[in-house]
Amino acid sequence: MSLFVPITLSVVKNKQGEAVGFPWTFSTFDLDRFDERVDPAGWELEQYKQNPVVQWAHRYDIPAIGVSSNIGTDEKGLNGHIIFNQKEFDPFGWSIGERVKAGVLRAGSVGFRVLEIELPEKEAQADGTSLIFRKQELLEFSICNVPANPFALTMSNDQLAVNKEKKITQTKQTDFFGGFFNSAIH
Numbered sequence: 001m002s003l004f005v006p007i008t009l010s011v012v013k014n015k016q017g018e019a020v021g022f023p024w025t026f027s028t029f030d031l032d033r034f035d036e037r038v039d040p041a042g043w044e045l046e047q048y049k050q051n052p053v054v055q056w057a058h059r060y061d062i063p064a065i066g067v068s069s070n071i072g073t074d075e076k077g078l079n080g081h082i083i084f085n086q087k088e089f090d091p092f093g094w095s096i097g098e099r100v101k102a103g104v105l106r107a108g109s110v111g112f113r114v115l116e117i118e119l120p121e122k123e124a125q126a127d128g129t130s131l132i133f134r135k136q137e138l139l140e141f142s143i144c145n146v147p148a149n150p151f152a153l154t155m156s157n158d159q160l161a162v163n164k165e166k167k168i169t170q171t172k173q174t175d176f177f178g179g180f181f182n183s184a185i186h
Contacts (some may be wrong), residue, residue: 021069021081022100023155026141027110028077032149035130040077042135044115054082055142056096058111065093068141078110078138082154096143106154109147112136 027038049071053064064085071080084097099105116135 021083022097024068024080024082024108024141025076025152025155026068026071026078026080026108026138027149028151030149030151031128034148035128036133036148037129037131038078038110038112038133038136038149040073040075042116042133043073043078044135044137045071045073048138048140053140054084055111055140056092057144058109058140058142063090063093065090065096065143071138077151080141082108082141082143100143100154105143105145107144107147107150108152108154109142109144109149110138110152111140111142112138 027040027043029037029040031037052068052071054066054068056062056065066082066084068080068082071078073079082097082100084100085093087094096105112133114133114136116133118132118134120129120132
């Protein structure tokens with residue numbers, strides 16, 4: 001048996017009526033399906049903003065299906081907007097956008113390079129946390145069917161109205177482990 005719950009999604013537009021994309025929660029500090037957490041204050045975004053690609057399911061062997069904009073962090077997580085490619089030059093990327101618009105696809109996942117981790121003390125592990133990523137460089141964001149973080153979802157119009165009042169800021173981080181850990185996908 002399948003259950004479909006209707007949600008209201010729409011492309012966010014600026015004052016000139018131009019599309020700025022679907023609002024999305026890229027990552028949160030919530031415990032993910034691998035019993036890990038990603039610290040929202042630890043995102044390094046400078047390089048990603050130079051090439052803000054949106055992939056399909058972390059597939060680096062196919063072209064990006066879109067781009068992101070308005071990327072930033074707040075106390076709850078990493079957020080931004082997704083703009084899918086146009087049908088004229090990328091039918092596949094456009095079709096993923098149509099699935100998002102219809103509410104069929106709502107999830108995403110971050111691909112990142114680990115810069116600093118924390119192994120929690122036993123008391124902090126009581127909730128199941130095995131690892132905390134404290135600093136990480138965003139490499140890409142992927143639309144996917146099932147994300148590691150179940151809260152990495154497109155935002156409904158109701159969620160968007162609440163988030164509009166929050167200020168999003170970017171934080172600068174350092175390379176704590178000197179690139180020892182290459183990357184992680186969440």
